[in-house]
Amino acid sequence: MSSYRIGIDVGGTHTDAVLLDENNQVISETKASTTKDVTTGIYDAMHAVITEADVPRENIHYAMLGTTHCTNAIVERKGLNKIAVVRIGAPATLAVKPLVGVPEDLRNALGKYVYLVRGGHEFDGREITTLDEEHLYQIAHDVKGEVDSIAITSVFSPVATVHEERARDIFTEVLGQDIAISLSSEVGSVGLLERENATILNASVVQVAKTAADGFLKALEDEGIQARVFFGQNDGTLMSVEYAVKYPIFTVACGPTNSLRGASYLADLSDAIVVDVGGTTSDVGVLVNSFPRESSLEVEIGGARTNFRMPDLVSIGLGGGTIVRILENGEFTIGPDSVGYQLPEKALIFGGDTLTTTDVAVALGKVELGDPSKVEHLDKALLERVYAKMVEMVEEAVDRMKTSAEPTPVILVGGGSVLFPTELKGASVVLRPEHSGVANAIGSAISQVSGQIEKIYLLDEVGRDNAIKQAKEEAMAEAMNAGADEDSLVIVDIEDVPLAYLPGNATRIRAKAAGELKQ
Template sequence: MSIYRIGIDVGGTHTDAVLLDQNNTVLSETKSPTTEDVATGIYNAMHQIITQANVPRKEIKYAMLGTTHCTNAIVERKRLNKVAAIRIGAPATLSVKPLIGVPEDLREVLGKHVYLVRGGHEFDGREIVPLDEDHIYQIAEEIKGKVDSIAITSVFSPVSKSHEERASEILREVLGDHIPLSLSSEIGSVGLLERENATILNASVVNVAKTAADGFINALKSEGIDAKVFFGQNDGTLMSIEYTVKYPIFTVACGPTNSLRGASYLSELTDAIVVDVGGTTSDVGVLVQSFPRESSLAVEIGGARTNFRMPDLVSIGLGGGTVIRTKADGEFTIGPDSVGYKLQEKSLVFGGDILTATDVAVALGKVEIGDSAKVAHLDKDLLNRMYTKMVSLVEEAIDKMKTSADPVPVILVGGGSVLLPEQLEGASEVIRPEHSGVANAIGSAISQVSGQIEKIYSLDEIGREKALEHAKLQAKTEAINAGAAEESLVIVDVEDVPLAYMPGNATRIRVKAAGDLAQFEIKELV
C-alpha cells in the first residue's frame, strides 16, 4: 500500500497545497485564493489536489499545515483567550509591571488579570525569596471561571524553573487539568520582559490553535481522510497537534520557513539565500545546512517584544499584488499595500482598475498572466523604471542578509517569483526550481520534526561535556514529544555561549534535534 501526504500553507493571498507520494514526488499542486475565514480556502485547496491526483483517500496518511491563524489573531486582537498573567518576581521586579511597552489595545485585552507573586531566582540560580504558595492558591481561587488560559513567568526561570513548575502544580490542583498553562521556561530565552510577553501571547492563542486544528481535521474527515496531522513551526520543522496546542506561538512565521525548507529540497542546496515572493510581501531568508538561520534579535509580534526563537528574515512590501501609484510629476510609489487575495479582481490585467506589480511585469513581457492587452497602453519608459525599482528592492534585501560581499546562490520561490529576472546583483546564480510556486506547501509536507532546548548551566558544577550531553538528551526528548521517530534523530545545531557576567563558569547552551516523522500509520498497516 502506498503512503501519501498532504502539505498546505496558508498565505495572505493564496492557500497553497500539494500531494506527495512516499518518495516526496509532487503528484498534484494548486494555488487557491485564501478566504476570509481561512478554513474554506484550506478545504478548497485540499479538495482540488485530491481530485487532481485521484489517489485512494485511505492511503493519505499524513497532513501538514502551515497557518497564519495565530499570527492573525494577535495582530487583529481577535479570538484571543482570557488570560491570567502570573509573574513570580516580587519584590525584585515590582518597579516594572508585566506588559509594559505592549500596545495599549493589546494590553487592554490581555492585561485584565495580572498578578505579581513573591519568588524567583537570581542569575546564578539562588532563590531571591521562597515562592509564596499561599498567594498562588489565592490567585487560583480568584481566577476560577474568569480565565481560560494562564501564563506563568518567573525571574531567571531558564536558570531554575522550580518556581514555575510548583506554581503550575498548585494551579492544576485547584483548577483541574483542563486549563492550559504556559511556562516561560519552555518558551522564551533569558530576558524577563520579552520572555514574559512571549509566554502571555502563547497563552492567548491556545483556543485559536485548537480551532485551527479541529477545522483542519474536520476538513480532512469531510474528504474521507484519516491522517495524522502536523503543524509547521517557525524553525522549519513540524510539531504534533498536542504540541501545537501547548506551544501555538511557535507557528508564528512558519510560512516563510516552510518556503525556505521547500526551496532547499527543490534546489538540493543546503546553504543559500531564499527569496519568497508572495502576493503581499517578499521574505528573504538564509539557509544554513538546509534550515532557516535563526534571528539573534528580539522580535515584535503585534507590537509586543518577544525573545523566543524566530527565523532571521527581511520582509519588504513587494509582491504580485503590490499597489503601484503614479504621481503627476512622473514619479511613482511601490506599495507597501497590496490587493492581496483580490488580485484577480483588482489588477489591470484581470479587468480591475488598480496598477499592481503583476501588471508591470506583464506589460513588459516578463510574464504571461491575465490579458496583456489591458496594459498595452501604459508608458514603457515609466514601466521600465518601475520594474528596475522593484528588482532593486529585492537586491537590497538580499544584500542585507549576506554576511560577506561574496556572491551567493539565490533561490526564487513563491507565486510572485515569476516577476523577478534570471539575474540579480549579488547572486552567484539565480535558481528557480520546478514547483517553486508552491515551495511553501512542499516545505510543510517534507519537513522533519524537531525539538529545541535552551538552558544555562554552571560548568563548575556539571562540566562542559555533561552539560552538552544533558542538553542534547533534552532536545531529543522534546523532538520525540513533538512527533519525531527516536531512531532517526540527529543533532542539527549546537550553540554554546559563555556568560562572563555570571558566577560558576556559566554558559548558555542551545541545542536543536531533528528527525523523521514517527511512522505510526505504517506500523499499523504492516
C-alpha cells in the same frame, strides 16, 4: 503499498496544497484563495489536490499544516483568549510592570488581570524570596470563571523552574485540568520582559490554535482521511497537534520558514538566500545547512518585543498584488499596500481598476497572464522605471541578509516570483525551480521533526563533555517524543555560551536534534 503526505500552507492571499509520494515527488499541487474563515480555503485546496491526484485516501498517512492564524490574530487583535498574567518576582521587579512598552490596544486586550507575586530566583539559582503560595491560591479563586488561559513568568526561571511549576500546579488544582497554562521557562530564553511578552502572547492565542487544529482535523475527516497530523513551526520542523495547541507562539513564522525549507529541497541547495514573493510581501531569509538562519535579536510580534526562536527574515512590502500609483509629475510609488487575495478582481489584466506590480510585469512582456491588451495603453518607459525599482527593492533586501560581499546563490519562490528576472546584482546564480509557486506547501510536507532543549549546566559538577553529551541526548529524546524516527536523528545545532556571572563555571547549552517522521 504507496504512502502519501499532504502539505498545506495558509498565507494571507493563497492557501497552497501539495500531495507528495514517499520519495517526496510532487503528485499534484494547487493554489486556492484564502478564505475569511480559513477552514473553507483549507478544505478547498485539500479537496482539489486529492481529486486531481486520484490516489486512495487510506494511503494518505501524514498531513502537515503551516498557518499564519496565530500571527494574524495577534496583529489584528482578534479572537484572543481571556488571560491572566502572573509574574513571580516581587519585591525585586516592581519597578517595571508587565506589558510595559506593548501597544495600548494590545495591553487593553490582554492586561485586565495582572498580578505580581512574591518569589523568583537570582541569576545563580538562589531564591530571591519564598514563593507566596497563599497569594497564588487567592489569584486562582479571583480569576475562576473570568479567564481561560494563564501566563506565568518567574524571574530567572530558565535557571530555576521550580516556582513556575508550583504556580502551575496550584492553578490546575483550583481551576481544573482544562485551563490553558503557559510557562515562560518553556517559551522564551533569559531576559525577563521579552520572555514574559512571548508567554503572554502564547497564552492569548491558545484558542486560535485550537480552532485552526480542529478545522484542519475536520477537513481531513470530511475527506475520509485518517492521517497523522502535524503543524509547522518557526525553525522549519514539525510539531504534533498537542504541542502546537500548547505552544502556538512557535507557529507564528512557519509560513516563510516552510518556503525556505521547500526552496532548499526544490533547488537542491543547502546554503543560499531565498526570496519568497507572496501576494502582499516578499520575505528574504538565509539557508544554512538547509535550515533557516535563526535571528539573534529580539523579535517584534504585533508591536510586542519577544525573545523566542525565530528565523532571521527581512520582509518588504512588495508582492504580486502590490499597488503601484503613478503621480502627476511622472514619479510613482510602489506599495506597501496590496490588493492581496483580490488580485483576480482588482488587477487591470483581469478587468479591474487597480495598477499592480503584476500588471507592470505583464505590460513589459515579462510574464504571460490575464489579458495583456488591458495594459497596452500604459507608458512603457515609465513602467520600465517602475520595474527597475521593483528589482532594486529585492536586490537591496538580498544585500541586507548577506554576511559577506561575495556573490551568493539566490532561490526565487512563491506565487509572485515569476515577476522577477533570473539575474540579480550580488547573486552568483538565480534559480526559480519547478513547483516554486508552492514551495511553502512542499516545505511543510517534507519537514522533519525536531526537539530542542536549552539548559544551564555547572561544569565544575558535570564537566563540559558530559554536559554536551547530556544536552544532545535530551534534545534527541524530545525529537523522538514529537514523532521522529530514532535511526535518522542528527544534531543540527548546538550552542555553548559560558555564563561568566554564575558560580561553578556555568554554561548555557542549547541543542537541537531533527529526524525524519517515524513511518
